[in-house]
Structure formats: structure tokens, C-alpha cells
Amino acid sequence: MQDRSLSRLSRRTLLASATAVAGAGALGVTATPALAAGRPATGDASLRDLIGSMSLEAKVGQLFVTYFYGHSADNPxxxxxxxxxxxxxxxxxxxxxxxxHLGGVIYFSGWTGNIIDLHQVADLTNGVQRASLALPTPVPSLISIDQEHGANTRIGSPATQMPGAMALGAGRSTSDARTAGQIAGAELAALGIYQNFAPVADVNVNPANPVINVRSFGADPTAVGKLVAAQVQGYQRAGVIACAKHFPGHGDTGADSHTQLPVITHTREEWERIDAPPFRAAIAAGVDSIMTAHLQVPALDPSNDPATLSPIILTDVLRGELGFEGVIVTDALNMQGVRTKYGDDRVPVLALKAGVDQLLFPPNIEVAFNAVVAAVRSGELTEARIEESVLRILRLKQKVGLLSGSPYVSHQEVDKAVGTRKNLATADRITERTTTLLVNKNDTLPLRSRQRKLLVVGANPVFPADATRFALPSLTASLDDLGFTTTSIATGRAPDTATIDAAVAAATGRHAVVVVTDNVGATSAQRTLVSRLVATGIPVINVAVRNPYDIAQLSGVRAALATYCWTDAELRAVARVIAGRVEPRGKLPVPIQRADDPAKVLFPAGHGLSYDD
Incomplete structure (x- = not known):
């Protein structure tokens, strides 16, 4: 009975209903799209009827997810x-x-201007849905985002800021990872965003990885797999489509696929042992979508096509061997890694031939759209092949309720669900379990009650998703709230001699110096800053706010902490650890090699001190 509810909808009914809701979406307005008429549609029969009502252009459009500029869908x-x-x-x-005839759009913060505040995002969602329901065949849009949390965050405060993947890896709790995903998913759903391109399933076994690093849960495939599965469950329990990425694995590369075509040199056995387990775990957990990687894996496909364009990797391995039946989505098609061998008109066609369903972020949507339409008309792609992917995409829209209820959201629901006091408190508790104490000479930490005068110096990264806020003021405020008297100097990632001299002079009379570091390399001026401060004899406490590997480049610090990111939650947590209000409980999810001999391990995975040690 329910399967027939959608099939009864004629094209005329769809058009009439779309017209009726075209003006809906203002604050508090709830309109029911045409596809919600009757009972909720379930099963493929009704979806196939819907596909049968579409023009070729409408079918092709369902495959595309693109960016756009502006805070409003129709009035930027x-x-x-x-x-x-x-x-x-x-x-x-x-x-x-x-x-x-777009099937989806993706929101970004910053450069696109899509995200200003929560109510504006809700209004943007409603505008997108009004436009989607005004199409000749009205189908709600599947709105997506990269909200991995941690260093890769699109929607900032007052939405709840959860720890990123490597922080959760340090916490080692599948329960925390699941809870973080469920809270984050519920907040996205309240904003009408039903596809989140998270979690990252890459196993970060290369400390020099320039693009994954803290976006990964860690270096142990089994542990990563458990946390990936937990996050998938959390997101999808909240009614949001999770996406494990980047298949077949981006964790062992020293190149960034945004600018190059990386090569993964793992043997087939190494791929099975290192890269495959988290994706297998995600599939076993019921993940709805998997994102491809723009990289070569000769052990899987000797043609050396990027994985995104490889039938062997996507159809034979991912679908055939791993048994994945959900939606395969490309990584962004504007990235150089997928554009090195073929032109922008060929990439989307080849991706579909390889087995992809969703085409994300083409560099030229007109070229890509027309190329796919032309490929069908020429016979290079069959219309049946397009319909196969459209059906998978419509199943996702049906699963999250877009085809059986209103796609519109309201300010009231956003206020009730996003950044609630309960969610924020939960985020703080989870984050406190991730802060990792790597070094604590002579029990430097926690600071004693008489050690109240602090200098906070160092790198000052801008907050993820909030270009108006920076790490040092937030850390300073958190320490002040705990009774310290702090002075801060933002020396940056590349301090010059005069800046370092000023920081050293400011250390005089302080009980301790907290030095914030951000990706310290062998030639980094941050090393000079730390060594000069250590030479003063004042206790130096290092806080690595991104990659935990900084400590390998620093010597003489009395204490060293890793936070894996620099949002308010991480900085509050590290301040509480410094003050002794909470125990450091995080354990390294990756090993740290010695800087002078990378073949030797300075701190193994699992290392993490407590105040009882």
C-alpha cells in the first residue's frame, strides 16, 4: 500500500504541489512537498515511478552536488x-x-559566504528547498556539508563543537565517538543538512601526511575501524547520512590530492591490512555513502587512473569485494588529483563509468552537466546507468524523510536543537577525555596554587569556521577563568627575532610559560622560540594544538600536551588539565618518531601520562 502512494502522484500533481509550496519557508512556516502526499513512500517501486517522470536532464541533475556563493538562495x-x-x-x-536540475548542494563557511549564523543557515536551507520544489519534477535537495569537527569544521559556535577524529582517537571511546556523531548529526538535521561528509576512515600512518593527519582517528586500523563504525552509527541514528572517506585510503601519502595526484605504494596485502579495515567496518555498520579518493593505487589498479575514475577500485573492489551497496560520491572534482590525466568534460563521465553515483563540486558545472548529458545521447553512457545512480540517491532522500515530510526548517527548531546547554556540556566532558599529556618532568603539571602568573605565547591559529576568533585569546580566557593571571603574546607560526626577543623578555617574573605550537618542522622558528624560552629557566609547557608530532622537534620543555585542535572545547579542556581540575586521560592514537632518527619511536601509540604516573 505504501509503495503505491508515490506512484499515484501524476506529473500534474507534482507541479501543482510544488507551486503551492514555492513561497513557503519563512520563519515558522511548514509546508509539505508534493512527494509527501499520502503515506510516506517506501520501497523502490514508487521511486522508479518518480524517475520515470523525469527528463534526461532531470536525471543527470540528480547526480550533481555543487557549491554556490551567498548567504541566500535567491538574494545574495x-x-x-x-x-x-x-x-x-x-x-x-x-x-x-x-x-x-541539481539533486544537491554543499555548504561551506568562509569563502562561499554560505554560513553566517544559525538562523541564516535555516533560511538558506528553506530557499534551496523552495527552488528544488519548483523544478519541473520537484524533488527536495539533499544538502550536504563537511562537518568533520576539529580542524575541519564548517559550522562553528554556537553550534556544538565536538572533538575531531584524532582527538576522539586519543579518547579511545567508541561510546564517545558515537555520542559525538549523534549530537552533531541531530544539530545538522535541525538545519536541514542531511548528508555529512564524515567520518574520515583513512589510517594516518604517515606523519608527513599534509591533508589527512588529525582528520584521521589514528594509525591503528582496528581502532580506527571501531571509531569509524561508531561515528557512522551516531550520525545515522540522528537521521543524517554518514560518508566514510576517502576510499581506498588516503592515510599514507606525503602529497595533497588538492594539488597533486598522490600515489599509494602499499602492496595488496598492506592495503588489506592497513587501509581496508575501517571501510569494511563502516560498511558493516550500515554506512549510507562512501567518498572516493583522488589518488593512484597501483596494487589495486595497474592502469594508474585515480581511484575516483577506476572501475576496478570502485566496482570490482568496493562494490564486489567489500559488498557496498550504497551511494558512492566523488571527492571534490575541482581537486587537481582527479584533473591531471583527463579534462573536466571527461572526468564526470569516467567517474560514472567507474561506478560513482554523486558528482561533487565539479570545477565547471555547465561543462560537467553537458558532458554527462552528451555521453548518454551518444551512447557512451546508458540512461539505465544514470537511473541506477538516481535510484540510490533517491533512496537516501527517502531514508532521511525528504520524500515523506517537509524539507523546511524553522528558527524555533534550530534554537531547540542546536548548541543546547546539554550538548555543550557533553562536548566538554568528551573533550576532557582526549587531552594527552606527553611529557611531565618533575611533576610540573598540574601547576600549584602558588604558580598563578603565566605567560601564554606562540601560534595563534584562527578558529575553524570562525575567522574572527583566535586560539590564544581563548586559551588565555580559559586560564583566567581558573584563577590564573595571564599575559599573552601571539608570536605566530613564524616568529622573527624581534618577536622572540619580546616573548623572552615578557617571561621575566612569570611562574610558567605556556607555548602554543602549530605544526613545528625541522626549520621552524617555533623551535627557536621554545629553546630561547627554555633557556630562561622558567618552566615551559608546550601545548600542540594541531598535530601531536610537535614534541619531537622540541627539547627542554618541562611538560607537553596535545589537544589535536584549537576550538573552545579543546582549549577549555587543556586549561583545566594545566590547572589540575581534570586528569589528562588521552592516549596517543599515533606513534611519534624521533626527529633525529625517524626510524626510532619517541613515544609509541598508546602513550599518555596521568597525574598518578
Missing amino acids: NQSHVDANLRELGVRNAAEAIAKY
Whole structure:
């Protein structure tokens, strides 16, 4: 009975209903799209009926997920209009949806101007859905985002900021990872964002990895797999589509696929042992989508095509051997890794031939869209092949309720669900379990009650998803709240001699110096800053706010802590650890090699001190 509810909807009914809701979506307005008429549609029969009502262009459009500029779907500011015209050939998101029959869009913070505040995001979602329901065949949009948390965050405070993957790896709790995913997913769903390109399933076995690093849960495939599965369960229990990425594994590369085509040199046995387990765990947990990687894996495909374009890797291995039946989505198609061998008109066609379903972020949506349509008309791709992917995508939309309820959201629901006091308190508790104490000479930490005068210096990274806020002021405020008297100097990642001299002079009369570091390399001026401060004889406490590997480049510090990111939650947690309000409980999820002899391990995975040690 339920399967027939959608099939009864004629094209005329769909059009009439779309017209009725086209003006909906203002604050507090709830409208039911045409696809919700009757009972919720379940099963494929009704979805196939819907596909049968689509033009070829509408089917092809369902495969694309693109970015756009502006805080509004139909009324962005002039600079965003200009950017949209230049890059998309349209003025706004609504026109992009209409022109290309888009099945989805993706939100970014910062450069696209999509995210300003929570109510604005809700209004943007409603505008996107109004445009989607105004299409000739109205189908709600599947709105997506990269909200991995930690260093890769798109929606900042007042949404709840959860620890990122490597921090959760340090916490070693599948329960915490699941809870973090469920809270994050519920907040995204309240904003009408139902596809999150997380969690990262890459196993970070290369400390020099420039693109994954703290986005990974760690270096142990089994532990990573357990945490990936837990996050998948958390997101999907909240009604949000999770996406394990980047298949077949991006954890052992020294190149960034945004700018190059990396090569993974693992043997087939190494791939099975290192890279495959987290993806197998995600599939066993019921993950709805998996994202491809733009890299070569000769042991899997000797053609050396990028994995995104490889039928062997996506169809034979991912679908055949691993048994994945969900949606395969490309990593962003504007990345150089997928563009080195083929032109932008060939990449989307080859990706579909390889087995991809969703085409994410093409560099030129008009070229990509027209290329796929032309490939079908020429016979290179069959319409049946397009429909296969459309069906998988519609199943996702059906699963999250877009085809059986209103796609619109309200400010009231956002206020009730996002950044609640309970969620924020839970985030703090989880984060406190991730802070890792690597060095604690002579029980330097926790600081004693008489050690109240602190200098906080060092790197000052901007907050993820909030370009107006920086790490040092947040850490300083957190320490002040705990009764310390602090002075801070932002010396940055590359302090010059005068800046270092000023920091050393400011250390005079302080009980301790807290030095924030951010990716310290062998030639980094941050090393000079730390060594000069150590030479003063004042206790130096290092706080590595990104990769935990900084300590390998630093000598003489009395204490060293790793936070894996620098959001408010991490900085509050590390301040509480310094003050002795909480015990450091994190354990390294990756080994740290010696800087002078990388073949030797300075701290093994699992290392982490407590105040009882």
C-alpha cells in the first residue's frame, strides 16, 4: 500500500504541489512537498515511478552536488552574484538548481559566504528547498556539508563543537565517538543538512601526511575501524547520512590530492591490512555513502587512473569485494588529483563509468552537466546507468524523510536543537577525555596554587569556521577563568627575532610559560622560540594544538600536551588539565618518531601520562 502512494502522484500533481509550496519557508512556516502526499513512500517501486517522470536532464541533475556563493538562495549580495556568474553561469543558488536540475548542494563557511549564523543557515536551507520544489519534477535537495569537527569544521559556535577524529582517537571511546556523531548529526538535521561528509576512515600512518593527519582517528586500523563504525552509527541514528572517506585510503601519502595526484605504494596485502579495515567496518555498520579518493593505487589498479575514475577500485573492489551497496560520491572534482590525466568534460563521465553515483563540486558545472548529458545521447553512457545512480540517491532522500515530510526548517527548531546547554556540556566532558599529556618532568603539571602568573605565547591559529576568533585569546580566557593571571603574546607560526626577543623578555617574573605550537618542522622558528624560552629557566609547557608530532622537534620543555585542535572545547579542556581540575586521560592514537632518527619511536601509540604516573 505504501509503495503505491508515490506512484499515484501524476506529473500534474507534482507541479501543482510544488507551486503551492514555492513561497513557503519563512520563519515558522511548514509546508509539505508534493512527494509527501499520502503515506510516506517506501520501497523502490514508487521511486522508479518518480524517475520515470523525469527528463534526461532531470536525471543527470540528480547526480550533481555543487557549491554556490551567498548567504541566500535567491538574494545574495552583489559580490556573490558576480562570483556565481563567473563560476556557475547563474546569479544564485536558485538559478543553479533550476538550470542544472541539481539533486544537491554543499555548504561551506568562509569563502562561499554560505554560513553566517544559525538562523541564516535555516533560511538558506528553506530557499534551496523552495527552488528544488519548483523544478519541473520537484524533488527536495539533499544538502550536504563537511562537518568533520576539529580542524575541519564548517559550522562553528554556537553550534556544538565536538572533538575531531584524532582527538576522539586519543579518547579511545567508541561510546564517545558515537555520542559525538549523534549530537552533531541531530544539530545538522535541525538545519536541514542531511548528508555529512564524515567520518574520515583513512589510517594516518604517515606523519608527513599534509591533508589527512588529525582528520584521521589514528594509525591503528582496528581502532580506527571501531571509531569509524561508531561515528557512522551516531550520525545515522540522528537521521543524517554518514560518508566514510576517502576510499581506498588516503592515510599514507606525503602529497595533497588538492594539488597533486598522490600515489599509494602499499602492496595488496598492506592495503588489506592497513587501509581496508575501517571501510569494511563502516560498511558493516550500515554506512549510507562512501567518498572516493583522488589518488593512484597501483596494487589495486595497474592502469594508474585515480581511484575516483577506476572501475576496478570502485566496482570490482568496493562494490564486489567489500559488498557496498550504497551511494558512492566523488571527492571534490575541482581537486587537481582527479584533473591531471583527463579534462573536466571527461572526468564526470569516467567517474560514472567507474561506478560513482554523486558528482561533487565539479570545477565547471555547465561543462560537467553537458558532458554527462552528451555521453548518454551518444551512447557512451546508458540512461539505465544514470537511473541506477538516481535510484540510490533517491533512496537516501527517502531514508532521511525528504520524500515523506517537509524539507523546511524553522528558527524555533534550530534554537531547540542546536548548541543546547546539554550538548555543550557533553562536548566538554568528551573533550576532557582526549587531552594527552606527553611529557611531565618533575611533576610540573598540574601547576600549584602558588604558580598563578603565566605567560601564554606562540601560534595563534584562527578558529575553524570562525575567522574572527583566535586560539590564544581563548586559551588565555580559559586560564583566567581558573584563577590564573595571564599575559599573552601571539608570536605566530613564524616568529622573527624581534618577536622572540619580546616573548623572552615578557617571561621575566612569570611562574610558567605556556607555548602554543602549530605544526613545528625541522626549520621552524617555533623551535627557536621554545629553546630561547627554555633557556630562561622558567618552566615551559608546550601545548600542540594541531598535530601531536610537535614534541619531537622540541627539547627542554618541562611538560607537553596535545589537544589535536584549537576550538573552545579543546582549549577549555587543556586549561583545566594545566590547572589540575581534570586528569589528562588521552592516549596517543599515533606513534611519534624521533626527529633525529625517524626510524626510532619517541613515544609509541598508546602513550599518555596521568597525574598518578
